[in-house]
Amino acid sequence: MLDSFAKCRTIAAAEARADCFDATARELEAAVKSKEVTILDRQDIRSARKSLFGFTLPRIGLFGGGDRDEGRGGGRDAEAEEIKELNTTIASARVVANGRVELRLAEGGAVWVTTDPMPFPPKPGDKVRIRSGSLGNYFIAVAGQRSVRGMRLR
Incomplete structure (x- = not known):
């Protein structure tokens, strides 16, 4: 889809270039409406990565987890934006076997x-x-208590 816009930029005649941009914009709009294409901004990506904190995901570059993002956003390395910590509150807690505790977080559930x-x-x-x-490993500290190891279930 973006290649179509790039091709339009190479057209020298102003009227033909405008027609090309109009046609490509219509195609993009139709693709977004049919959910064939989704457009995300950085905040959407940060929110998605935060909601996935604790899961091991494949490195496919979907949420900035791939190679260096050259030419987009100043060439920032995806690892620099990796979420290393989550601070939130507990919605509910219950004791499970052997003194372990299951925690449901308020943010994102x-x-x-x-x-x-x-x-x-x-x-x-x-x-x-x-x-x-x-x-x-992940370390969970509740209300200033000593950290304990934990893992994300869902």
Whole structure:
């Protein structure tokens, strides 16, 4: 779709160039309406990446997780925008086997479970900080307590 716009720019005659842009714009508008093409801005991408925090996704470049984004957005490296930490509140918590705790987050409804036991289960409304560690580990700290390891369920 973008190649069509680029081809229009190479047309020297002003009227023919305008006709080309009009036709290409109509095609783009139809593709967006039929949901064949989706247009996202940086904020949409950040929100999507934040909602996927804790999942291991393939590196396909869908949400900036691919190679360097040359020529778009100043050539910023996708790794520079990687989300390393999530700060939110707890919507609900319940104790599961062996002192572990299942947490449902207020933001996005994500469900996490601690893989280490927690001495005191958190309450709804408590602040939670989830940060990524090395080797795919995640650390969950609730209301300033000591961090425990955890993983995202859904």
